[in-house]
Amino acid sequence: MRENVVIRTVSRLAVPFIQVFALYVIVHGALGAGGGFQGGVVFASSFILMIVAFGLNSVRKRLSNKWIVVYSVLGITIYAGIGLLCLFMGGNYLEYGVIEAILGIPHLHGYLLDAVEIGIGITVMAVMTSILCDMADKGGESS
Amino acid sequence: MKVKALLAVLFIGIILFWTVEDMPAFGDPEAPATQYLGILYIESALPDIGIENIVTAILASYRGFDTLGEVVVIFTAGISVTLLLRRGGRL
């Protein structure tokens, strides 16, 4: 399994940088090219690299099925939650301007967009990882 | 089977080729698509939302409901793959 060692050491080095880059892409959506979808997929690709290099169990340990369900639900709840929050603040659904008007913090609209992008990123990361884990675990004999 | 497919594809192709001359030229600034909504979005994104990336502004704020639908599509795909492939487990 000589080449396995090479793959493992390289991926052990690469995974943290991929995840930091993914966070950068998610949060950076408002300033330049980026956003929740792209960042979430990049984050999921770090887990896919771990599946390839270390096998499914290593990913299961870091991100068990329970947490995948929790994260995928969490992301959408953030998004829909902020939408409902605008509703309770008197505006229409997903009307961020109302919250900015009431709380008076300047640029709050932009920050809410970032929060929504983070929510999307979390869900996309969780779902992509879940899809890949299910496909890798196809026959129930997780390698 | 292959000939039938070829005929269907050629039929669709003829419809598409027929429309090309009425399409605005590539990069034509006077195209209705850019004149109407394109410029409207570019002009109103900075005052309304105040972030640099217009695409994210449209994606999350102007057409935020589309993106909510999008996240639900991804979520549906995740649950679908789990239902189809996962054996044992709780879900």
Place this chain on the structure above:
Amino acid sequence: MIDHLPVLLIAVPILSALLILLAGWYDRRFCYPISLITILLQFGAAIAILLEVMREGTIRYHLGGWAPPLGIELVIDSFNGFILAVILFLSAATVVYARRSVEKEIDPEKRISFYVLFQLLVTGLVGMTITGDIFNLYVFLEISSIATYTLIASARRPRSYVASFNYLVLGSIAAGFILLGIGNLYVATGTLNMADLALLLPASYGLATVHTAFLFLLIGFSIKVAFFPLHLWLPDAYTEAPSAVTVLISTVMAKVSVYALFRIVFTVFTTAYVIDTFAVTGFILFIATVAIIAGAVLAIAQNDLKRMLAYSSISQIGYIMFALGVANQLALEGGLLHILGHAVMKGCLFMVAGLIIYRMGTSQLSDLKGVAKTMPISCAAFALAGASMIGIPPTIGFMSKYYLVLGAFEAGQWIYAAVLLVGSLLAAGYIWRFIEIAYFGDHHSEDRRPAPAREGPVSMLVPMVALALLCLFLGVFVEVVMEAVRPAAMLLLGGA
């Protein structure tokens, strides 16, 4: 809170789908109640919205507070208010019916995902119905399509995977064409809001881009509606899906696809375009009559009850497209009435089929000899809904056909009206075939002792009987329904 109802109709069910997942992860028994409560709430909201629309006219809800050309708006007028009430009533009936049927057909650990997808499918269809933005319609179309592909395969029967994959391929071609049509519309007019499109389109009716957009949208939605030549996915999909899913997609999803087609044809491309510039209504009328006849003939030739009812759906969709082909006030009233009538009839018939599968384990007609003795209520409901399918007065099936024929006469289409009546006779063919087997089937095999009546569980019987009686009730009190249908038909033809 009342004026936020349109968006709550979508936002809350998304959260409840998540709740089903979380609660189900904790304890599987929570899934069904949450789904039931959510859909009943949705139905209540739909009734409230319909009443408000009939009182004050169209409701517009600007999402995110942005005005239409920039933002997305939800539009509910008398047409989609009526459709909303119909589809959510059928969804509620299906959910009540689904509990025991799902327990029998779906493995226990798959039920959480099943109910999550069931809720997302209903919500996707509701989203499709009330959105006023054409690209948003595509997004919700995809939510419901993906949920449908998986729900068809959720019974884990080997053949259902093949049926689901074929439907996925055809559905994706349809979605691709719809996306292409939307792209062409955007290139020609520069906007995505349906009301805006209706205003801007007349200026560019001459453009080939607009003709292509119409053609692709028509082909795309015809595949989704399973309009005759493009119906290949339907029989396998309806037959292999679990009974509860078959009931839902044969009634709710079919009607929302028809609604989307009507919305595109009548609201975006107004009748001026469809009849004069791009005279396609005559062609649609011809194909509709072919669909009526071919669907009924193929239905008679089937040996499986569900497959027979699936082909009957193709024939019945022909009736609705007949209304689109004639496109005058009376025919549209008949078409809208038939949307409601067919949803109720087909829902009841597929519920009977589901009950027979629940009890007898098979839906092959040859195995169902004398089933009326063991399942009297189900077969009586089948007979009543079947009578409405054939169009025996005073059922709703008769009423919708009556208006369709009137509309055809007014438009001077005698031949097609005659063909429509022939279609009803053919419908009698396949309905009578089941009744004959069910009631008189066991004369030949003497050894059949009068088996004790073993009806399905009550929670499956109640919605089925309710739908059967509704076929009669709606027919007798058709004037009540016409109050909602008449303004909707007028609206489609460009009226107030």
Place this chain on the structure above:
Amino acid sequence: MIEAFYELFLSRYNYWMAIILMLIGLYALIAKQNLVKKLIGLNIFQTAIFLFYISFAEVQGGTAPIYLPEGVDALYVNPLPHVLILTAIVVGVSVTAVGLSLIVRIYEEYGVIDEDDLMQVVRGR
């Protein structure tokens, strides 16, 4: 004559590219027997539609739709199709994921990926 040729072909080459790619994808989707190749054809078909959308968003000399220091009056590309395509790509991924899962299941149940053999096996069983 040259003017008409330029008008129809050279100034609209992007639509030709999208249409040809779309026809290839559609042909593969319908004619190919192998189920995985059908899905690849579906992806080509969808990518062609994305190319079509992005190509008519182009504005001569416009930069990416991210505000430059001089803000609104710089010339930008039309941002809307880019948003629509972000959404459409996600749809494409989701449909492909479900399609692949179905193929995995079909292969496990019937042991065959080719559509003709599949039809026989399904009819046989």
